[in-house]
Structure formats: C-alpha cells, structure tokens
Amino acid sequence: MDGGPGRPTLRDVARLAGVSIATASKALNNQPQVRAETRAKVLRAAEQLSFSPNTLAQALITQRTGTVGLLTSDLEGRFSIPILMGAEDAFGTGRTSVFLCDARGDNVRERHHLNALLSRRVDGLIVVGARPDARPSLGRDLPVPVIYAYSPSEDPADLSLVTDNVGGGRLAVDHLIRHGRRRIAHITGDPTYGAAHDRARGALDRLAEEGLELAGGQVWFGSWSEAWGRGATRMLLERDPDIDAVFAGSDEIARGVLDVLHQEKLAIPRQVAVIGFDNWNILAANARPPLSTVDMNLEALGRLAAQRLFAAIDGTLGSGIETIGCRLITRESTAPLD
C-alpha cells in the first residue's frame, strides 16, 4: 500500500499521484502554479492514503508550530478553565492549538513546564495565575511573546490582562442601589487578596456617591468560604439587624449568607437582597433562590489574550496592564424593594 511501515508521507502521496514531491506539496498547499488536473490527482492520492502532513517538519521550516502554551497555576480552581475556553475560541478553527500545563503553584514545576513548552517551540505563552494578585515575571528574555492573564506580572514591562475588580464591586452595589436598597453590607474574603480590597473599594465608592454608609459598620474580611459567609452573616445581623442587602465578595460566601438568612427567616430578596461575585455556575445558579452575581468575563479575557498573542507573534507586544470589565448577572436573589 504505502511506502513503508509508518504513516504515509508526502513522498507516498507523490508516488501514488505520479508526480514529484515538490508538485505534491504545491498542490496540497493550493499554490497557483499547478494544473487543476494535477492538483486533483494529488488530492485524490492524499485522500486515499488519508495523508496528514507532519506538522513537525513544517514547523522546522516555517519556524512556527501553530501552538500556544497555557501555563496555569490553578487548574482545580475555576479561573483557568474559562480563560482557556476563551483562548481556544479565539484561535478557533485556525491552525493554532493550545498546550496546557498546570504548575499547581509550584515554582519548580512551573520552570519544568516552561522548559517543556519552550523546547516544543510554542509560538507564545499565556500565563494564568491562581489569584488576582501580581506574580513574578517569567523573565524578560524569553524567545516568545508572553501574556499574563488574571494575575498580572510584577514587571511592568510585561503585558498583563486583568479583571476590573473595582468596577465589579461598583457594579454590584450600583445594582442594589437601583433596586432601592439603602442598608447594604459587604462580606468578603481573605484580606491578603488585593481583589478583596478592590471590590470593597468599588462598593464603597458607589455608596459614597449616593451619600450612603456601609451597613454593618465595616467590610467583613475573612476567607473565601461558605463557612465564613455564615459566620460573618451571624455577626453582621447581631450588630445591624436592619440590613436590606448584602454584597458578598464571592459566590461561595454568598451561599453562606443565604444559608443564615434562611435560618433567620429573612425573606430573600424581599427583606434582604444578596449578590455574589464570580458567577460560578454550580454555586450561583443552583442557590435558593438563584444568585445574582458579578461575572468577570473570563472567557473574554481568554479571547483577548489569544488575540493579543496572535498579533504579537508577528509583531511586537505591548506592555502594562489592561483591564477587562465585569458584567452583572441578574437572577432571583435581588429585586426592587417594593
């Protein structure tokens, strides 16, 4: 059948079609300088052998593998997944594929994967951090363009794409205010996360514009867990039983908030509206009632990362931090006051 034991090569196709390798190559890459008949013959031969060109050999010549590395520290978490999907989407049906590696927060592993990726000659790199705070740069003299997504790089010479957490916090509170809420509390997560402070700042800014104070007397920092959401809500209610809305810094926390509000027989959203952050579907959509929340548009972030990278591969890369806006997801845990 074919020329040897392995998979068919261009040589096999050429032989079967009765042309030279060069001609076969041209026909397959539909270059103009080849007779229609000849092309048909070649195509038929290729089809017959179910020939698929060896990308490695092509890459050796073109210096382009059509491959992009996605180096994440947070596969288990939920953030890299939508970013990955967005990136895959942007590359779409083109010739670019995504090579995924999870460093799991381990520096050694990250270095290892970086080398693996580089030696496989990826055309570019997207680095996705586990948390929204700045992370060390991979370095300035990498042979391919690198884009940092979600976690910005500490080096301002790198290009980073991040979520607008301040805007997200503002969005959440704005939504509550528009629904007539006035006594709005904010329970959020780990205070070592910059994002927690950013979201709080956005919330406070919007409150200030309205001449409102934060209910509960403080931003309740704690941890990104349901348990903290429950605990904080209990303390909050003790201190300020009159709240009419809670902005939770994450959907997990929001679930805890809902839980305690139910225990306290407070009607949601009639008496107390609740809004979360992340739009983590499994938590938000299945809550009782389904949870309004802020979506960070991570797919869009992934798409943008892919586009920027694509442009950078034969051009030059920008630098600095670019911010992606959040969007509001309205479900049943928020509603107008009356």
Place this chain on the structure above:
Amino acid sequence: MDGGPGRPTLRDVARLAGVSIATASKALNNQPQVRAETRAKVLRAAEQLSFSPNTLAQALITQRTGTVGLLTSDLEGRFSIPILMGAEDAFGTGRTSVFLCDARGDNVRERHHLNALLSRRVDGLIVVGARPDARPSLGRDLPVPVIYAYSPSEDPADLSLVTDNVGGGRLAVDHLIRHGRRRIAHITGDPTYGAAHDRARGALDRLAEEGLELAGGQVWFGSWSEAWGRGATRMLLERDPDIDAVFAGSDEIARGVLDVLHQEKLAIPRQVAVIGFDNWNILAANARPPLSTVDMNLEALGRLAAQRLFAAIDGTLGSGIETIGCRLITRESTAPLD
C-alpha cells in the same frame, strides 16, 4: 553572540565549544564516547547560550514527540480535571507533556481537534467523555494508541478505563448500614445516565444482603441538580417521614437534600444521615455539615490511563473495560446512630 537572528542551535553550541555538531550532540545526550573535558566545554557553551534542543527536529528523527493528547468533552465539568492531573502526575518529570483539547460535546470540534493532535504527531491519546456512558469509538485504525477514560468506548476492541459505579453505590449504603441506619432512601439524577442505575443497583444489592428494603418506596430519579435534590426530598418526606438516611447520587443533589432537611428541622446526622457522590470539594467540604461522599478516584484513573498509554507506545494495547474502585470520604453528615 550566537550564529544568527533566531534561537541558538546545536551548530551554535558546537561552534562556541570548538567541536563538531556530532560531538556536541553526543556530549549533550551524555553518550559515553566523549572525553570528559570536551563534554564540559560543550555543556558550558550550551549553558552560555541557554541552548534548548529543538524537540521538533528530535521528534522528526526519533519518531516520538513526547507528547500525549487529552481530548475531553467536559472541561467545564469537573471530571476531566482530576483525570488530567493524574495523567500529568504519572508522566511526571519525564519528557512527556499533555496536550489538552476540549471538544465541548461537539462532534465537528472533536474531529478537528483529533486532526490537530494527530498532525502534531502526539504519541498517544486519552479520550475523556462528559458522562460515564459509552461513547462512539474514534475508530480502529488510528496511528497511535488511544485510551478511553471515564466514558468507555462503544467498541470493545478499544481499551476503556471507567469508574466502578456499582461498587460506589454499594460503598455508600454499606457505610450507612454500618452506622446503624435501616431506613435508607436513594435520590439520584437523570435516569438516562447508566451511572445513575449502576449506583442504584449497588445500593440495592447491599440493602438486599442486609434484608432491608429501600425507604421511600422507590429510587428517586430526576436530574443532577440541587433543585431536584430539594424537590425529591420533600416528596420523599411526605411519603416516608421516618427515613434515617439518604444516599444522594451526586453532591449537588446532596446539597439540596441537606437544605430541605434543615428546613424540616431534622438534625443531621443525628436523625438523618446524608451521603453524596463525587467528592466535588467546593460542594461537599463546605456543606453544612460537611458532606460524607464517595470519591471516584479520578486522579488514579488518570494516572492509570497515562501508564497504560506509556506502555502501549512501545508495545501493544489491551482492550475491553477496566474498572477503578471508588473510595469513601467520611465527613460529618454521617455518624453512628446513637
């Protein structure tokens, strides 16, 4: 500095070290037939240029890319992630990397990714389905070994690695029985899933061994959602208020069960014990109380897939279906009766 505009090649290293390309190659691949001094020179040169060999060129010769494709239909869902992690673990610090593609349940996209993977000359393929039921085979005449994980292939000539759902159901009920529970109900998901029936069968088998009947009069099939967990629990309690345990077919469902039991002021686990399935951490660990559940050992499944694949790459692949056992995760939603 280096010989040209691009990244350093073996030629550059050789030139800098003052040896031939062949010698440089031997030195770098620590072959014995090279003088220690010479090797040192080469190594130093390579270091100095931060040379990293072009895997593509190597692969062209060795016919091995050190790359495995992981074709999933379920990235958003949680099943592929642990499988991927397990696979990455098994390949470990070796030379093998994992190339991930998500077909998102779309056949066209799957075909596209398959071609992309094949033309990049992956050494093997792991196919992870979105649900535990059988899926169409990719075909018998693929040029590389293929292993189906989680979803078995419909073709018995393929090798598939799957979860032992019957065993998992048995495990859950056994745990409840050992804790003195006698009136055990089972609420589970979509009846079009084979896994739902398998888990139910395991549960019923174990019950039968003990001479017990299922509480609630039936297996409650519905959907894999919290909402169904809530609805089913309400119906169940109406029909049979005396249950002392619920085995939920998924952690999502279990969350719904817990919710309604709380509403009904039933103490968990004192009056009613609850056990879930999946060990989806975000749901199970944060439940109130933390949820006992059955873990499908998906990392182990991924590891095994990687091992089998590795063995198959220079050997031959088995066929049929291989089953991985589940393991019990005990948290606070189950406890001895008194």
Place this chain on the structure above:
DNA sequence: TTGTAGGCGTTATCAA
C-alpha cells in the same frame, strides 16, 4: 575520541 555524511518530512528556490 572526534568528525563526516546521510536522512527524518516538509517547504522554497531555482532551472528545465
């Protein structure tokens, strides 16, 4: 112990 030369599967540049 080191170097020369051929080839892996393509593409691209010339001649024919």
Place this chain on the structure above:
DNA sequence: TTGATAACGCCTACAA
C-alpha cells in the same frame, strides 16, 4: 507547469 535540490535542526552510523 513541473521537478531537482537545498535547507530547517538534530541524530547516528561509519570513517578517520
């Protein structure tokens, strides 16, 4: 319009 031929970067007999 087609076909030799030289790369691409590396490995590996084989020769020196």
